[in-house]
Amino acid sequence: MKLASLKHGRDGRLVVVSSDLAWFTDAFLIAPTMQAALDDWERCEPRLRALAESVDHEAVPRGRFHERDAAAPLPRAYQWADGSAYVNHVELVRRARGAEMPDSFWTDPLMYQGGSDHFMGPRDAIPLADESWGCDLEAEIVVVTGDVPQGVTPDEARDHIRLIGLVNDVSLRNLIPGELAKGFGFVQSKPASALSPVFVTPDALGDRWQDGKLHGALSVQLNGKDFGRADAGIDMTFDFGVLIAHLARTRSLVAGSIIGSGTVSNRDADGGPGKPVDQGGLGYSCIAEVRTVETILTGAPATAFLRHGDTVRIEMLDDRHHSIFGAIEQEVVGI
Amino acid sequence: MKLASLKHGRDGRLVVVSSDLAWFTDAFLIAPTMQAALDDWERCEPRLRALAESVDHEAVPRGRFHERDAAAPLPRAYQWADGSAYVNHVELVRRARGAEMPDSFWTDPLMYQGGSDHFMGPRDAIPLADESWGCDLEAEIVVVTGDVPQGVTPDEARDHIRLIGLVNDVSLRNLIPGELAKGFGFVQSKPASALSPVFVTPDALGDRWQDGKLHGALSVQLNGKDFGRADAGIDMTFDFGVLIAHLARTRSLVAGSIIGSGTVSNRDADGGPGKPVDQGGLGYSCIAEVRTVETILTGAPATAFLRHGDTVRIEMLDDRHHSIFGAIEQEVVGI
Numbered sequence: 239m240k241l242a243s244l245k246h247g248r249d250g251r252l253v254v255v256s257s258d259l260a261w262f263t264d265a266f267l268i269a270p271t272m273q274a275a276l277d278d279w280e281r282c283e284p285r286l287r288a289l290a291e292s293v294d295h296e297a298v299p300r301g302r303f304h305e306r307d308a309a310a311p312l313p314r315a316y317q318w319a320d321g322s323a324y325v326n327h328v329e330l331v332r333r334a335r336g337a338e339m340p341d342s343f344w345t346d347p348l349m350y351q352g353g354s355d356h357f358m359g360p361r362d363a364i365p366l367a368d369e370s371w372g373c374d375l376e377a378e379i380v381v382v383t384g385d386v387p388q389g390v391t392p393d394e395a396r397d398h399i400r401l402i403g404l405v406n407d408v409s410l411r412n413l414i415p416g417e418l419a420k421g422f423g424f425v426q427s428k429p430a431s432a433l434s435p436v437f438v439t440p441d442a443l444g445d446r447w448q449d450g451k452l453h454g455a456l457s458v459q460l461n462g463k464d465f466g467r468a469d470a471g472i473d474m475t476f477d478f479g480v481l482i483a484h485l486a487r488t489r490s491l492v493a494g495s496i497i498g499s500g501t502v503s504n505r506d507a508d509g510g511p512g513k514p515v516d517q518g519g520l521g522y523s524c525i526a527e528v529r530t531v532e533t534i535l536t537g538a539p540a541t542a543f544l545r546h547g548d549t550v551r552i553e554m555l556d557d558r559h560h561s562i563f564g565a566i567e568q569e570v571v572g573i
Numbered sequence: 574m575k576l577a578s579l580k581h582g583r584d585g586r587l588v589v590v591s592s593d594l595a596w597f598t599d600a601f602l603i604a605p606t607m608q609a610a611l612d613d614w615e616r617c618e619p620r621l622r623a624l625a626e627s628v629d630h631e632a633v634p635r636g637r638f639h640e641r642d643a644a645a646p647l648p649r650a651y652q653w654a655d656g657s658a659y660v661n662h663v664e665l666v667r668r669a670r671g672a673e674m675p676d677s678f679w680t681d682p683l684m685y686q687g688g689s690d691h692f693m694g695p696r697d698a699i700p701l702a703d704e705s706w707g708c709d710l711e712a713e714i715v716v717v718t719g720d721v722p723q724g725v726t727p728d729e730a731r732d733h734i735r736l737i738g739l740v741n742d743v744s745l746r747n748l749i750p751g752e753l754a755k756g757f758g759f760v761q762s763k764p765a766s767a768l769s770p771v772f773v774t775p776d777a778l779g780d781r782w783q784d785g786k787l788h789g790a791l792s793v794q795l796n797g798k799d800f801g802r803a804d805a806g807i808d809m810t811f812d813f814g815v816l817i818a819h820l821a822r823t824r825s826l827v828a829g830s831i832i833g834s835g836t837v838s839n840r841d842a843d844g845g846p847g848k849p850v851d852q853g854g855l856g857y858s859c860i861a862e863v864r865t866v867e868t869i870l871t872g873a874p875a876t877a878f879l880r881h882g883d884t885v886r887i888e889m890l891d892d893r894h895h896s897i898f899g900a901i902e903q904e905v906v907g908i
Contacts, residue, residue, distance in 0.1 A: 248612060248827075277583060314651045314827055316690035319760065350757040351686045355651035355827040367724060371823065388908070389702060410823060422685040423758020425654065429824035488706065488745060489764035492583075492649055492690040573723070 239290040240436045241265075241401065242564075243272050243309045245359065250309035254290045255436050259564055262303040263293050272311050272437075276493040279384050279400060305564045310357035310433035311403060312382070312494060318354035318431070319485050320378070320407060320498035321347050323476040327503035327527060330511060334530035334539075335415075347476045347484045350423045352407075354496065358432035360564060363571040364408055365429075366546065372412030373544040373570060377458045377523035377552045379470050379499040380405045381478045382437060386491040392479035395486065396450045399478060401437035404456070405498055406552055406566045408432070411526055411543060434552075435564030443562070450477030452554075454562075456502045458523050459551040465514075465528075466521035468504040470554070503527060511535070544570045574625040575771045576600075576736065577899075578607050578644045580694065585644035589625045590771050594899055597638040598628050607646050607772075611828040614719050614735060640899045645692035645768035646738060647717070647829060653689035653766070655713070655742060655833035656682050656816040658809045662838035662862060665846060669865035669874075670750075682811045682819045685758045687742075689831065693767035695899060698906040699743055700764075701881065707747030708879040708905060712793045712858035712887045714805050714834040715740045716813045717772060721826040727814035730821065731785045734813060737778065739769035739791070740833055741887055741901045746861055746878060769887075770899030778897070785812030787889075789897075791837045793858050794886040800849075800863075801856035803839040805889070838862060846870070879905045 240257065243250025249271040253262040268285045269275035275282040292298040322328050325343055332339045358364070366373050382401040390398070413427035440447045446454050453471030457464070476484075481497050502523045506512045511531045513519025522528045529539030544550070553565040575592065578585025584606040588597040603620045604610035610617040627633040657663050660678055667674045693699070701708050717736040725733070748762035775782045781789050788806030792799070811819075816832050837858045841847045846866045848854025857863045864874035879885070888900040 316649045316651060317688060319688075322757075348755055348757055349760050351688055351760055353652060353654075353686055353824065354689070355830055356825065365723070367823070388700070413823070418756040420683055421753040421756055421758075422657075422683055423756075425684050425686055425820060426823045485760060488702070488748070488761045489688065490691065495690055 239287050239439045239442055241272060241275070241286065241311060242303070242436045243311050243313060244307050245309045248314060249273060250313050254286055254293055255303050256293045256300070257442070259303055259436065259561060261293055261300040263289060263298050263300045265289060273494050276382065276384065276400060279493065305435040306361045308435040308564070309359045311401070311437040312433070312496065313357055313359070315354040315357065315494055315496050316492055317495035318352040318498070319349055319495070320352050320500060321349045321476060321481040321484070322500035323347065323474045323481060324500055324503040325475040326473050326505050327501045330503070330530045331526055334533045344475060347481055349481065349484060352424070352428055353430070356430045358430050358568070360432060360435045360566045362432060362568060364544070364568050365573040366544070366570050367573050369545050370412060371410040374409045374411050374525045375458070375544065375550045375552070376407035376409055376501045377456050377466065378405045378407050378501055379452045379456070380433070381497050383482060383491055383495045383497065384493045386482060386486050386495070388486055388488065388490045390483055390486050392450070392477070392483045395482035396479035398482065399440060399450070401439060402443065402447065402452060403437040404434035404552055404554065404563050404566060406432040406550060406568065407498060407501070432566050432568055434566055438563060450479040454554050456523060457553045457555065458521065461549055464516070464521065466523045467515060468502045468520045468523055470499070470502045473504050474499065501527065546570055546572045574622050574774045574777055576607060576610070576621065576646060577638070577771045578646050578648060579642050580644040583649060584608060585648050589621055589628055590638050591628045591635070592777070594638055594771065594896060596628055596635040598624060598633050598635045600624060608829050611717065611719065611735060614828065640770040641696045643770040643899070644694045646736070646772040647768070647831065648692055648694070650689040650692065650829055650831050651827055652830035653687040653833070654684055654820050654830070655687050655835060656684045656811060656819070657835035658682065658811040658816060659835055659838040660810040661808050661840050662836045665838070665865045666861055669868045679810060682816055684816065684819060687759070687763055688765070691765045693765050693903070695767060695770045695901045697767060697903060699879070699903050700908040701879070701905050702908050704880050705747060706745040709744045709746050709860045710793070710879065710885045710887070711742035711744055711836045712791050712801065713740045713742050713836055714787045714791070715768070716832050718817060718826055718830045718832065719828045721817060721821050721830070723821055723823065723825045725818055725821050727785070727812070727818045730817035731814040733817065734775060734785070736772035736774060737782065737787060738772040739887055739889065739898050739901060741767040741885060741903065742833060743767070767901050767903055769901055773898060785814040789889050791858060792888045792890065793856065796884055799851070799856065801858045802850060803837045803855045803858055805834070805837045808839050809834065836862065881905055881907045
């Protein structure tokens with residue numbers, strides 16, 4: 239089952255989208271918003287599934303689904319906690335800063351509490367007041383949970399995953415060192431993130447969803463050129479069950495909590511820091527990582543952070559090259 | 574005007590409370606929940622104010638307001654960002670850890686993004702799975718904003734403050750050093766916080782609300798004994814306008830964002846680290862601070878962190894010794 243929120247008011251209007259993303263039908267009679275459906279999932283889920291089947295079989299009135307009409311599936315959420323599950327990425331970024339990565343990072347997940355009050359829609363422009371802030375994309379996987387009791391195990395936590403999607407976790411890289419030094423996490427360096435047009439239930443992902451990981455190449459394009467194609471299921475040190483259990487160790491989580499994987503990143507086959515796509519590598523899911531590789535190889539970064547007019551596209555295709563979640567496609571604009 | 578949310582479903586039921594906290598009347602016909610009122614404040618505020626006047630004048634059917642029936646005014650919120658505006662407190666806590674405080678902390682607010690998916694009601698027990706986590710209270714002031722555009726000045730930001738209240742920002746002190754070392758802020762060391770029974774509009778606070786600061790002694794009791802009575806308007810280095818502007822530097826904030834002051838803390842009159850209330854001092858708004866003072870004076874902390882069965886009470890009284898926001902009164906319990 240695929241769900242989306244069409245732009246409407248503060249929370250969007252819940253719709254069920256066909257498997258091929260071509261059609262939608264209104265789910266208002268079941269739940270007016272995605273959050274309302276998550277709040278009452280046991281009642282809503284079977285009814286939404288029945289509606290989804292009807293959409294696929296043209297058994298209900300349906301309209302064309304345009305990704306540009308979609309808000310973020312949760313335009314505002316009660317929680318956004320972003321892990322750094324691809325420890326490879328963390329190690330690379332630290333190395334470029336000349337910082338050692340503690341061994342504990344391989345066993346104890348890094349995670350920050352992000353601002354959840356506003357998620358951009360998949361086609362919304364990224365407002366950037368100051369290019370010197372060093373604006374970066376971060377292509378990641380997210381899951382949305384139901385209510386999660388405190389102290390769940392990773393195994394139990396996986397059963398609380400309701401929906402899966404993509405995020406562009408916009409970061410202001412040049413503001414990060416100052417905030418990291420304060421030790422209190424990210425406030426100014428993490429403005430609103432953008433979510434994929436649709437969120438998908440685990441069962442609808444088939445073999446791609448296994449052991450709390452989403453498998454498949456995450457396609458990232460920068461200004462229309464291939465920039466990254468790392469596989470989200472590879473080198474993910476902590477699966478989503480582990481990430482949720484980490485967050486829920488000392489507190490329960492309410493339905494609609496969004497948990498992020500951190501920037502998807504694969505090691506090179508030869509164990510090296512990773513080649514660009516046009517050199518046959520898997521590329522990168524954020525600019526910081528290519529700058530890191532450039533720094534390691536040549537002593538200085540060459541790729542610039544995002545400037546006004548730059549475009550970013552993030553998508554995952556299935557085996558038949560159809561988009562699974564729709565595409566996040568954003569232009570950076572001045573404000 | 575004073576507003577509260579009676580326990581009901583996930584978001585409570587919005588009620589208007591009389592100035593003396595004795596009576597309430599349902600505000601359902603204006604807005605079903607506090608968040609709904611904040612979402613549409615321009616329309617709701619005058620109607621809620623009219624209703625509040627009617628409650629005070631017994632012009633509408635009203636019921637007795639019992640603080641034990643109150644949920645948190647916002648049982649779940651879209652944002653919770655907590656500052657450390659009482660830099661005195663930060664300096665003390667760091668000194669006890671043997672860490673220097675950078676001079677920039679006097680000009681650049683320290684702030685973390687907290688979990689906002691669950692706020693405890695004012696009488697809810699504090700669930701503590703493990704006493705060795707070092708559970709602490711933190712008595713603070715909070716404000717709730719309307720929609721705040723990116724890049725507001727502190728002056729402008731003050732006009733976006735809709736409501737003011739109290740919070741017990743529960744902290745797990747022994748988990749903090751590990752999370753601080755990771756640099757990503759607090760995830761496990763900050764479980765759910767508790768909010769005061771009512772939130773109050775700035776105008777209803779009279780002279781106590783000035784220049785983005787709440788003035789008056791914040792009464793903190795631990796196991797029925799006076800523990801703190803620091804004045805929230807004194808030694809607040811950053812007023813709420815500055816804190817909101819800090820958070821909104823790179824992003825807009827949605828209505829219903831809760832911004833915290835950090836633990837209220839006053840310097841001693843002689844500039845010393847502060848005496849306990851029973852020695853004629855202003856005491857403390859968290860246990861960590863008395864432990865810090867003990868460490869500075871005697872080399873080791875003497876006061877224990879919260880254990881199962883301990884009780885905490887946080888309140889602010891007006892000039893006639895009436896409670897302004899009602900009392901947060903919680904017992905620590907095992908789970």
